[in-house]
Structure formats: C-alpha cells, structure tokens
Amino acid sequence: MKKKLAVILAASTMAASLAACGGSGSSGGTEAAGTAGNKETTAQTGGGAPAQEAGGEGLLTVAWWGNQTRNERTQAALDKYSELNPGVSFDGQFSEWSDYWNKLATAAAGHSLPDVLQMDYAYLDQYVTNNLLVDLTPYIEDGTLNVDDCSQDIIGSGSVGGKVYSIPIGINAPAMVYNKTITAQAGVEIKDNMTLDEFVEVSKKIYQETGCKTNMAYGVSQEILQAMIRGYDGHVLFDNGKLGVDSAEEFIPFFKVYEEGVKEGWYIEPGVFAELTPGSIEQDPLVYGSSPETMSWVAFCWSNQFAAFNNAAPEGMELDLTTWPSKDPKLSNFLKPAQLFSVSVDSKDPVTGARLIDYWTNSLDCNQILLAERGVPISSKVAEELAPSLSESDQKVISFINEVVTPNSSQINPPYPNGSSEVSDLINKLEEKVCYGELTAEEAAEQLFTEGNKIMAEKAK
C-alpha cells in the first residue's frame, strides 16, 4: 500500500512538474520565440485556434534589427495591418544588429526562422545559397506583391541569380553626419564629396580650434574601408575567394588616419571606445559624452540613421550630413537598397508574408507610420505622397539622396561572399593595434592583405 502510494505520488509530482514546465514555457514564449522563432509561437496559438491557420491567416512572426524609434514605428505599422486585415496578427521581434544575426542563424539551423524577416545586403547571398528564403518572383507575377512603382535597379539589387528574394524597404546612402555647431565654431566649411586628405585637414583644424576630436567609426569601420577601396578604379574589397585589391598599398591611407590621428591627438583615444557599445547611435561619440576629448565632431553612418542621431543629440546641437571622404567620391558613393525584407522558407503562410511586404512597399498608411525611418521608400509614388508629412531632417535626407548622392555615385558592390565578417573583424582588430601604437599603418595594411586573402580563400573552399 505504501509503495503504491509512493508511485502515485511520484507520478503526480512528475505530472505537476511537467505541467509547470508547460506553463512557464508558454508564458516565457515571447522570449523563447526570440531565439526559437515562429514554429513555437505558431504551435502555441495553433493549439488554441486551429481554425485560424486553415484560412491562411493567423499569427506571423516578423523580425528586424534596429533602434527604439524603429521598433515603435514598425510595431505600430504591423498593428495597423492587423486592423485592416482582421484575423492576421503579428509577433514583432527586434534586437540589436549583432544579436539579430546570431538569433537568425540559430533559428535557421532549427528550421524555425521568422515568417518575415529583415535581411541585409551583407547576408543575402549566404541565406539564398542555403535555400532559406522564398523566391518572391511568383508573387510579383501574380500581383500579390506590386512593384510597378519601383525602379527595376532597386528590385534587381534584392535579387540573386535573377530571382527576387527580398524587397528593400528604403534607399540609403553612406552618410557622414557632423556637428554643425562645432564646425561653425571652428570656422570650417564641410563640402560634399570631400577627399580623405581634406577630411584629415578639417579634423585637425577643428581639434585646434575647439578641442573636439574625430571618430571614423572605430571598431565598426569595415564599410568605410570598402567605400575607400571602391575609389581605386572601383575595386571590390570582398571579392570571391580573395580581397579585390591590387596591393596592400590601397589600405595604407585608411590606417594612416588612425595612426596619425592618435599620435597627433586629434583622434579620440582608443580607450574611450572601451566604455561604449560600438555601432550604437545613442552611445556614438558624436552625441554621447561630456568633454571634448571624448567626443567627435563627426559620425560615419547611413543616411537613414540621421533621424536617430537627431533624436539622440543633446539640445542645441545642430547636425548635418554629407558624403564619406574618399580618393574618388564618385566611384565610392553608392545607393544602398537598405533593410531588405524577405519571407523565410519556414513560413507556413508565405502569401501573407508577401502581402505584408506589398503593404510595406505600397501603402501610404503604412509609410506614414514608418516615416522613412528605414530610408527613402522605393515606390516613387509613395515617396512623393509621403514627402509633405516628413520632418525637416527626413526631408534633408531625401534631398541628400536625390541631389547629392544619386548624380554622383556608382553601382553598389555585389552581396558579400562568405568570409567577409571574419575579415571585417580583422580590419577592426588591426585598426585597434594601430591606435594602440603596436603597428604602423604600413604593417597593418600588409597584415590585412596577407591574412585577409588567406581567410577569403579558406572560406571559398
């Protein structure tokens, strides 16, 4: 009798603990879904309302990276879609850039990618080669996804091998945001399409006049090097199986900025960056910091981040934007189809996913909520209709793209091949060594050339 009781007790404890697991599992669902992706979330709602899925509607997971402004606006745009299309609801998941790619890769391995996901040009090739994204061409052909008002070039940039795998949400360009209050105080004028030498001159002058230092995207500068390399007859830094440069010479001017800047005092001490989160707008030395020696007059970023910088800037700081410095700005400048959106192969309902992307591209309602935060809308019709409702800084970005960059730019590099993230890390490590005085610019350039080529060759195997 006693034994039986023990068994029953054991069984019931176990049942209780299992039930407890289940309970905590679903309450923690939103967190868990962050890494595990949609399958779990759809399974959860699927249990309660199986009828929803049959109708091709239900809960879709949408994932993106970004800042606070973007998270709020995107969520609001998704809610609006649910309002217009009863029965469809969304689980919006957002994270910071680097965490985002970790989550996505893990979800891809577990075949539980979000239904609709924000894709970047740097990763597009990798995800397409591994068959993780849905070919959107059929949806464009049958009209589910209308791209009639968009330029073919832009749609083409989200394609791999002639098939459309992603639709950009906005058009961006590399932008150098600068503190106009400081430049005015120093008495320098910042003109568009500066060369690197002019940039260095200006930086020195500003340091002399105001004590404010310079930052050229310390720790996240791979994009800048890429743009500079484009200035050498349009060379492509991340080529297939190698670095697309003629010699290490081409890297020297880039590393020279850090070497001379730190030595002469006009570049922010590398130690300052140890206290910041690289890539975070809120903590960028342009807007963050209390004394001139830890602050920069300039930030290298993308044109769509101008709004976020304006939000993060303290009262009384006036910002403006221009192009990145380069040996040959016309070759270096480019328009970037930013913030691609794709439907994953793990989605049970790709049609709704395609509809959502259509809504994003063509709906004025939607874009009035998003307010070009991801870049200038790709549909010329929407861009035109949206213009009056944009803030002054957003309009500045649009005119920057249309009037400064577009007439003076070249075709974007092809999507990065495998190995680019490791070489990017190498670039930043070498840059760090240059700033700490452990390598000269020439040595760093040489190391980048030999080791970078080795990594690219290794990864292409």
Next chain:
Amino acid sequence: MNLFKKAMSRESTAGIIFTLPFTVGFLLFMIVPMGISLYYSFCKYDILSPPVFTGLENFRTMFADETFYKSIKVTFFFAFVSVPLRLIFALLVAMLLLKTTKMTGFYRAAYYLPSIIGGSVAVAILWKRMFATDGVINKLLQAVGIDCKFSWLGDTKTAIWVLIILAVWQFGSSMLIFLSSLKQIPMSLYEAANVDGANGISKFFKITLPLLTPTIFFNLVMQMINGFLAFTQSYIITQGKPMNSTLFYTVYMYQQSFEFYNTGYGAALAWVMLAIIGLITLLLFATKKFWVYEGGL
C-alpha cells in the same frame, strides 16, 4: 494487469519515476547536445549549411591560431589570479564573521549577496560604468585629491584587473562553506593551544589552516572550474577588448561559433577547454596528498 501491478509496486519503479524529470532533462539537454557538439568539432559547419566532415582539420587550425593561445593565456591569468584572491578574501571575511554578535546574520547575508547578483548582466553593466573615465571610481579618486582621468577599461594592462576585481567580489559562496567548516573545528584544540601559550598567529597556522585544507581544496577545485568558464564579465564589459587583453576562452569560442560562423571550430575549442579543465582538476587532485589533511580530528 497483475504484471503491471507488480511492476508498479517494485521499489525501483518509484525511484525511476521520481528521477525521471531529471534524467530526461539530463539526457536531452546535456548528453545529446554534447554528442552533437563532439561530432561538429570534426566538421566544417557554419550553422546555415549542413556540416561537412573534415576530420582533425579544426584541431590543426587551432594549434596555428594565435588568438587561441592568447585567449588561453588570458583565461589562465584570470583563473590563477582571481581564484586564490577570492579564496583568501572569503576566508578572511569568514573568520571575521565567526564571532557571534547581534549583527552577524545581517553581515553574512550582506556579504553573500554579491555571489547571487554578481554574475548578472546588470552588475556587469554597472561595473562597466563604475570604471569608466567619468565613472564612480575616478570620481572618488578625484574627491580624495588624486586627479585621475584614467581609462581603466581602455588600457591593456588594467582592463583584466577590472574583471578580476568583479570576480573576487563574488566571494560569498566560498565564504559560507569556509564559515561552516570553521565552526566544526573543536574548541578543545584552541583551548589546549592556549594552555601551551600559543598566540593567535600560530593558532591560525597550526590549527585552523590545516583543518581547513579539505574545504580549501574543495573550494579551489570548484572555483577553478568556474574561473575557466567565466563568460559574462568579459562578454558584457569588454568584449575581449582592448587588443584581446580580456578575451576569455569562452568568449573566443562564442565569437568563432556565432560571429564568424565557424561553429565546427567553436565546438572543437569547447572540447579542448573540457580537456584543459579536466587536466587541471586532475593535477589538483594529484597534489592533494601533499597538502590536504584528511585525518580525523
């Protein structure tokens, strides 16, 4: 039916059912992933595409990888400095708290607190702010007249010490273990020593320390393993910067696995770490007979 009844009333059945929640979890979440990771360590695997078997390639790469050696150096330095410091600190505080006064309970709880919260992300971020150029530490130094604008986290020599101090601060669990074994040392030994005229210092070295050696050994082994597995501090506070001077082995493993997508290589790194920890633990056990007192009282 009878057979079922018989099976259910067997002693072991209850035991199996009671342990099931643990064993299932252990098999599913420990043994299976470990097996998979062992397999990946012999593969070229980037998470996105299926693994390709490459034999010992990952291990060959590892022995030619400078960063691998650097991270081992950093991790060893961290473990071999922070663990003894932490134990000394824990023992000192435990001795202080041995005296029973009205406040003892409060102090014990207060000193234990860092062990609970110290490993959290929030404290790591707090630590980062404290040691910033305009952080509390520099402000305090300025308040006492030292004009310090030093960037503790930005210097290759000091950054690791910020992490070590954080680790030493979490001495609470070792302290509790010391406290309980200090209490087990019979008073009669001290009384006898008093009769012989021994002073406090010789009592500590002749009675307290020898009788504590089993506890010290236990703490040393446990904390050493923890020290090698430290991750949060480096990942949140420094990300291995500056110049890899705080790049813990586990952080490097994470970078390789999830930032460069050399996940096969990451798995290989993990297994080498297991071997290293195993070896160190074995070595510690080998030294046991030379310094750990295991006789009865």
